[in-house]
Amino acid sequence: MTNQVITQGIATQDYCVFGLATYFLREEGETKEVKIIEPIPSAALEALFKGIPTSYEKAIALTIGEIIEEDKLIKPSLFPSESLFCEDFINRTFAATRTYQTKPSAKELINLGDCKTDFNYSTERKRMLNNTNIVSDDDNVKQHPNTHKRL
8 A cells, every 4th residue: 555645644554542441321311332433633543542441442543544534434343344434534533643643652562463352441421422401590600799899
């Protein structure tokens, strides 16, 4: 595969890490588990190696050309067939790739082509895809009566 420039500063041979994350989708009162493939920026990858709880089951280091071909997405065989690509995958991938370009030492955490699965995987704090935040008057913070007074 030749190293073709895809977009400004990003080429097919550039390094990026992609994670398989567990999200949840609320449908008709039920919560359904969904597996999502998303790029992991270098700072987030470093945090995962420090043992923080994460919704990532695995992380795989690939070249951009292995997962994006022109404007088509290619699902690597290491990801389950039922997994989905995250929203705005291509732009998020380019942004994550730039983080590895500016911090090349992060590439040493997972070698190109390797898959890491021993993260502190936890779904205790559920990542919701279609969560709507309804704000009510009860959410208002009560302020001290002298907050806006000139004393």
